[in-house]
Amino acid sequence: MRKRFIATMILISGLAVPAFFCQAPMAGTSVSATAPANLAVASSVKQQVGKTLFYDPAYSRMEYPGGDVPLERGVCADVVIRALRSQHVDLQQLVHEDMKAHFAAYPQKWKLTRPDPNIDHRRVFNLETWFDRHHKSQPVTQNPADYLPGDIVSWRLDNGLAHIGIVADEQTWDGTPLMVHNIGSGAKLEDVLFSWRIVGHYRYF
Secondary structure (H helix, E strand, C coil): CCCCCEEEEEEECCEEEEEEECCCCEECCCCCCCCHHHHHHHHHHHHHCCCCCEECCCCCCCCCCCCCCCCCEECHHHHHHHHHHCCCCCHHHHHHHHHHHCHHHCCCCCCCCCCCCCCHHHCHHHHHHHHHHCCCECCCCCCHHHCCCCCEEEEECCCCCEEEEEEEEEECCCCCEEEEECCCCCCEEECCCCCCEEEEEECCC
């Protein structure tokens, strides 16, 4: 793949991960096939840029439903959670209710014996499972045109970590959609759709 990025190293939970800074984008994505609610998600998610400034994976107790950590911090999953809440979709509640009813259907990576509404929705593996279980999956392809504004994309980074972000309503000069994600230094609007191996492609509405 043609190189478009300048890579630096950042520290996420003790692991060095490359951070990418994209070329200046050109606005304008074909949105004729996109539901209005998905367009609203794509517009809303950009409002996190410049407001969510830190990557902070610390466990935090929060209200339920509708709980959140302070807007200036969060993890990659918080980008998705906050964007969907702009359309009155609370993944904290949806994931928790599904995990209460079908706990064994979810990854057992954290040695938990019951759901935890403070953290379960903030884990990419759980979000992937919920989207799959509720028929939100779309084909994973290498065609930029298949990724519409408001779509959710999950990756596996080169070091094996899970990552997730949302397709914005802007694209690069060659038509690749820009993504909003938080890989270590807050919410960014960047050209990273094909930077890592895509394992999940979801469309909520």
